[in-house]
Amino acid sequence: MATKINKLLLILLMSMASIAGFASSGGHTVEEEDIDQESVFNPGEMIMHHIADSHEWHFFNTESMNATLPLPIIVYSAGKGLSVFSSARLTHHGVYNGYQIHHERIFAVDAAGNEDESIKVYDFSITKNVASLIISAILLIVVFTTVAKGYVKNKGKAPSGVQSFFEPIVGYVRDEIAVKMIGPRYERFMPYLLTIFFFVWFNNLLGLMPGGANLTGNIAVTLMLAITTFIITTISGNGYYWKHVLWTPGVPLPLRIIILPIEIIGLITKPFSLMIRLFANITAGHIIILSFIGLIFIFKSLFLVAPLSVAFGLFMTFLELFVALIQAFVFTLLTAMYFGSAVEEHAHADHDHGH
C-alpha cells in the first residue's frame, strides 16, 4: 500500500516535469518578442517574468521548440458574459472573442483592434499560480489522507511508509509549537496549524522546483494566509484578550488615549508582518538565484563567470531549501503565538508585551 502511494507520488512528480515535453505547441510570448526586437538581455524583465504570475505556464525555450503549457482563461464582461478559452489563442498579440492580452492584462478590443476602455473585464483565469495551487492541494490531500489512513491502520504499531516520514513532523508541530505557544487549549488549533505549516512548506519547495510557480512569493496568497490567521485570532479571543486590547489593565487614564490606538494598530500589524515576511523571503530568494544566473548572460562569459554563478546559485538553492522550512516553521510559530495570546488565561497573561 505504502510503496504504491510512494510510486504514485513519484509518477506525479515525473508527470509534472514531463508536461514540458508535451506542451511544445505554444507560440512566442510577448516578452520574448520584445527581447528579440531589442536583442539585448534585460535581467530585470527576465527576473520579473519568472517571479510574477502568468496566464500561461512557460518552462523553457530552445531553438526548435517553446515549452509552454497553455492555461484556461476565464473572463467575464457585461456585454459578452462568461467566456472560457485557452491562453494559446491570445499569444502573438492574438485577438479572440474580442479579448487581447498585453503584459498579463486582459482587455476588450473593438472592431478596429483598439482597446475598448468602456468595457470592464473581470479576469478569473486559472493562471500559473492558481494551477500550482491546485497541484499542491492535490499533493497535500494525497499525502495526508495516506498518512491519516496509515495512522488508523497501524494503531499501536510502528508507522510505515509515507507515514513514518510525516508523523515526527506532525508531532514536532504539536509538541514544540502548539503546546508550548498556546498552552493546554491547543487541540482545536492543531488542524489549522498543521495545514498552514505543510501548505507553506510544500509550496515553498514546489516553487524551488525547475519550472515551478512562485506561489508563496505571491502577495495575494500570503495575504489570504495572514487574513485567515487574523480571523481565527479575532474570533477565538477571550474576554481577557479583548480587555487587554481595548482597556489595558494597570494603565493610567490619560495614557489609555495613546495606548488604545497603538493596541488596535498592533492587531493589524501582526498579520501584515506575517504577509510581508513570507512574501519577501521567498521572492528575495528567487530574485537572488535568478540574478546569479543572469550574471552569465550579462557578462556573456561561459568559462569565467558561468562556473562561479552556477556555484553561487547552487549554494543559494540549498540555502533556499533551508529557508523554505524555516519560513513554514516561523509562520506556524507566530500564528500559534497569536492564538496563544488570544486564548491565554488571566494568571500568566503579562509576558507577551511588545509584539
Place this chain on the structure above:
Amino acid sequence: MLNSILLDGLALAGAGIGAGVAALAAGLGIGRIGSSAVESIARQPSESGKIQTAMLIAAALIEGVALFGVVVCLLIALA
C-alpha cells in the same frame, strides 16, 4: 529631461542605499541574537531547544522589519 534622469538616478541610488542599510542593520541584529544564543547554549546545552525557539522568534521579528525596508526599496526601484 536631464532633471528627470537625475531624479530617477537619485531615486535608484536611494533605493540601493536603503536596501544596503536594511541588510546591514538586520545583519547586526541577527548576528547579536546568534552570538547570544550560541553563548547560552554553550552554558546550558540541555536547554538548547528552548533557546533555539526563542532565537528564531527574535530573528523572525527583526527580519520582518528588515524586509519592510527591502520591500519599500524594491517599490522605489520598480516604480
